[in-house]
Amino acid sequence: MRSGFLVALLSLPVLANAQVKIDPYHYTIDKHLKARKCAVVSAHPLASRVGVLVMQQGGNAVDAAIATQLALAVVYPQAGNLGGGGFLVAQLQNGPSLAIDYREMAPAAAHRNMYIDDNGNVQTKKSLDGHLAPGVPGTVAGLFAAHTHARLPFAKLAAPAIMLAEKGFVITEAEASGLNKLREDFLRLNTMPTAFVRNTPWKAGDTLVQKDLARTLRLIAQKGAKGFYEGETAAKITAEMKRGHGIITEADLRGYRAVERKPVRFGFRGYTVLTMPLPGSGIVLQQMLGMVEEQPLEQWGFHSARSAQLMIEAERRAYADRARYLGDADFVKVPVATLTDKRYLETRMASFTPGKASNSEDVGAGEVPYESPQTTHLSVLDAAGNAVSVTTTLNASYGSRLVAGGTGVILNNEMDDFSAKPGSPNMYGLVGTEANAIAPHKRMLSSMTPTIVLKNGQPVLITGTPGGSTITTSVFQTLLNVLVFGLDASTAVNAPKFHHQWLPDQVYVEKDFPDSTAQALEKMGYKIMKRAAIGRTELIRVLPGGRLEAVGDKRGDDSAAGN
Numbered sequence: 001m002r003s004g005f006l007v008a009l010l011s012l013p014v015l016a017n018a019q020v021k022i023d024p025y026h027y028t029i030d031k032h033l034k035a036r037k038c039a040v041v042s043a044h045p046l047a048s049r050v051g052v053l054v055m056q057q058g059g060n061a062v063d064a065a066i067a068t069q070l071a072l073a074v075v076y077p078q079a080g081n082l083g084g085g086g087f088l089v090a091q092l093q094n095g096p097s098l099a100i101d102y103r104e105m106a107p108a109a110a111h112r113n114m115y116i117d118d119n120g121n122v123q124t125k126k127s128l129d130g131h132l133a134p135g136v137p138g139t140v141a142g143l144f145a146a147h148t149h150a151r152l153p154f155a156k157l158a159a160p161a162i163m164l165a166e167k168g169f170v171i172t173e174a175e176a177s178g179l180n181k182l183r184e185d186f187l188r189l190n191t192m193p194t195a196f197v198r199n200t201p202w203k204a205g206d207t208l209v210q211k212d213l214a215r216t217l218r219l220i221a222q223k224g225a226k227g228f229y230e231g232e233t234a235a236k237i238t239a240e241m242k243r244g245h246g247i248i249t250e251a252d253l254r255g256y257r258a259v260e261r262k263p264v265r266f267g268f269r270g271y272t273v274l275t276m277p278l279p280g281s282g283i284v285l286q287q288m289l290g291m292v293e294e295q296p297l298e299q300w301g302f303h304s305a306r307s308a309q310l311m312i313e314a315e316r317r318a319y320a321d322r323a324r325y326l327g328d329a330d331f332v333k334v335p336v337a338t339l340t341d342k343r344y345l346e347t348r349m350a351s352f353t354p355g356k357a358s359n360s361e362d363v364g365a366g367e368v369p370y371e372s373p374q375t376t377h378l379s380v381l382d383a384a385g386n387a388v389s390v391t392t393t394l395n396a397s398y399g400s401r402l403v404a405g406g407t408g409v410i411l412n413n414e415m416d417d418f419s420a421k422p423g424s425p426n427m428y429g430l431v432g433t434e435a436n437a438i439a440p441h442k443r444m445l446s447s448m449t450p451t452i453v454l455k456n457g458q459p460v461l462i463t464g465t466p467g468g469s470t471i472t473t474s475v476f477q478t479l480l481n482v483l484v485f486g487l488d489a490s491t492a493v494n495a496p497k498f499h500h501q502w503l504p505d506q507v508y509v510e511k512d513f514p515d516s517t518a519q520a521l522e523k524m525g526y527k528i529m530k531r532a533a534i535g536r537t538e539l540i541r542v543l544p545g546g547r548l549e550a551v552g553d554k555r556g557d558d559s560a561a562g563n
Contacts, residue, residue: 022049022160024075024169025207031552032490034543035562039550040064041538042378043079043466045559046169047071048552050160051380052561054152061386062090063150063157066143068378069392070161070217073139074210075169077196077410078178078397079376079466082216082228084412085138086392087276088146089263089450091459093385097452098149099263102142103279103443104135104414105256109247112438115420122421130189131244133400133413135444136252139392140220140228145258158221165217165408168209172557176202178397185401191243192405196398213408229253233407240404255441266340268293271483272454276391278329279443281472283340285451287318288476290345302485303495303513305520306354311480312500312507312526313358315473317348319502320363327435328443334435357525360505374398375448375466379538381548387459387540389450391466417444425503447471453479460542465553467535470499470508474535482541489541489549497534510534 029045038061040051051068055061065088072080085104091097115127126132147154171179179202186197195210219227227233234253241248264275264282268289275282291314300306325334338344351358375393380386393412394400400413419436436445449472453461461482465474474497481492496513500506506527509518518528533555541549552558 022046022053024164024167026170029552029557029559030561031554031559033550033560033562035548035550037383037563038064038381039540039548039560039562040068040378040380041540041550041552041558041560042068042072043376043536043538043556043558044072044076045557045561046075046164047080047378048559048561051378052563053160054157055382056563059152059157060150060384061380061382061388062146063152064380064382065378065388065390066146066150066154067157067160068380069139069143069390070158071164072376072378072392074161074164074213076376078175079374079392079394081137081392081394081399081410081412082139083134083137083404083409084392084394084399085135085414086142086390087280087446087448087450088142088388088390089274089276089452090149090386090388091274091452091454092149095149097263097265097274099261099276100142100145100258101261101279101443102138102145102258103446104138104412106415106418106438106440106442106444107136107247107249107252108440109249110415110438110440114438115415120421122424124416124420127416127420128396128400128413129185130400130402131241131246133415134246134248134402134411135414136248136256137412138256138258140225141256141258144225145260154224155221158217162214162217162221165210165214168207171202171204171206171208173204174557175208176204176206182398182401186403189401190403190405191240192403194403195408196403210408212406216407216409229256233409236406237404237409237411240402243405244402266290268479269483270455271460272457273451273479274454275449275451278326278334278336279445281322281326281447281449282451283326283336284318284322284472285449285476286340287321287345288314288472289479290340290342291317291349292480297480297484298486302481302487303517305517305524308498308517308521309354309524310352311477312498312521313349313352315476315500316358316360316363316502319500320360321348323502324433325435327445331439331442332435355524357521360502363502375468375471377450377464377466377536377538379462379464379540379550381459381462381540381542385458387452387462389452389462389464391448391450391464391471393446393448393466414444417446449475451475451479453483458542462540463537465535465537469501470497470534473497473499473501474537478537478539489539489551493537493539493551494554499534508534
């Protein structure tokens with residue numbers, strides 16, 4: 001019976017005082033809440049509640065982050081995943097700060113010109129759709145790398161996701177719309193039937209059951225990472241590759257490793273910011289914050305033309321440097337220290353003229369001597385003060401739209417995040433150079449920027465967002481909204497965003513961005529382009545006195561849970 005689903009779902013002892021209930025057939029979306037002990041914000045209410053319940057039953061923030069990610073692979077299949085990758089940034093109490101890189105990697109058979117035809121043109125369909133689009137998935141390896149800092153057995157953390165896949169959950173209107181929109185892609189690109197296609201259109205309130213994914217999750221729970229990268233699941237993934245002429249092999253899967261890296265750590269106005277190093281975009285965030293740190297933005301005002309212009313010009317310059325210099329630091333030498341040096345950032349902003357738009361062709365990247373795309377985010381804070389910020393991705397919505405036959409696993413299309421042809425834009429309009437060219441086993445550059453802000457060594461903000469190329473500018477603006485402009489958490493998350501990425505030379509603004517500011521920017525010479533939602537920011541803020549404020553972005557089904 002459905003009324004007994006909670007106990008069956010968890011296979012964990014239920015605490016008498018547990019306040020979070022999980023009913024996959026009846027649930028609500030909570031955009032804003034205040035909590036005393038712990039909180040989770042993610043792209044789906046069921047996943048957020050799984051994370052909090054795990055903490056209520058003895059897990060820490062890392063346990064919650066793992067369980068939430070596994071649940072998202074089931075209830076938010078357009079971005080939550082086993083077949084993609086991501087980054088985790090954490091600040092542990094009485095322990096280290098962490099950065100775990102489980103970004104996808106190019107298969108061994110990948111090569112620099114694999115998406116270029118005989119005429120030198122980029123074949124974007126091949127890097128986006130179907131069997132040649134996926135990189136080697138890293139999510140499962142990343143979950144087990146993080147698990148060394150958790151408390152509970154992995155099988156218990158996977159139990160909620162297994163039962164959500166096995167018994168099903170009620171989909172939202174947004175999920176139904178996405179599945180219907182991509183129905184023809186699923187039919188065209190897959191060699192075997194998938195759970196995402198049926199004869200009649202999906203509608204809100206329908207139950208999505210994913211039996212194959214439940215089996216895959218059970219194998220992982222029983223056998224660890226080998227349950228995905230070896231044995232039955234690996235054989236099914238590589239069989240899918242062979243049917244569709246893909247290039248991921250069993251050796252590629254068996255050889256994948258998550259990497260623990262040193263977080264990007266820098267000061268900003270008395271706070272300490274922790275974020276993701278390369279191949280993430282933490283140094284781009286550091287550049288932008290460094291370019292505006294000493295300017296009186298708060299005096300100029302939130303969303304004033306003067307503040308917006310300065311932020312746009314910082315974004316322009318940071319993204320120009322991103323295009324020229326950034327890539328997988330295990331493969332290319334990236335001048336990180338110079339790019340983030342205060343004097344260098346001052347020289348980058350020397351050409352900024354208040355009241356007049358710069359031109360991207362003139363700005364370009366800085367001169368640096370070398371030194372001797374769907375995604376989802378979750379933020380977690382536990383009662384002990386452990387903070388975890390995780391951004392994971394399949395790249396496009398539902399990734400390559402390819403489900404590895406018999407596994408229920410949607411594979412990513414992250415190969416498009418490489419520079420298929422240096423100087424040519426990817427699906428997000430981002431350009432790159434040889435630093436981000438395709439090479440075997442290389443990790444593609446990512447915009448993902450999971451971030452934690454500390455004050456006196458204690459977490460005060462945990463945030464991040466999906467959004468492809470807009471991720472880093474959205475995190476940049478969210479931090480300024482709270483730390484500089486003094487906005488409350490809900491306003492900081494939901495206020496209209498804007499974005500500039502050097503090329504194309506235009507400013508994207510959300511439809512509710514103030515007309516007066518947009519018009520003032522146009523008079524300065526900026527090309528303003530209105531667009532749909534930018535990102536879906538998840539934010540946890542520690543208030544004075546220690547209470548927690550958790551906010552899920554208005555732009556989706558994002559939801560907060562807490563205790």
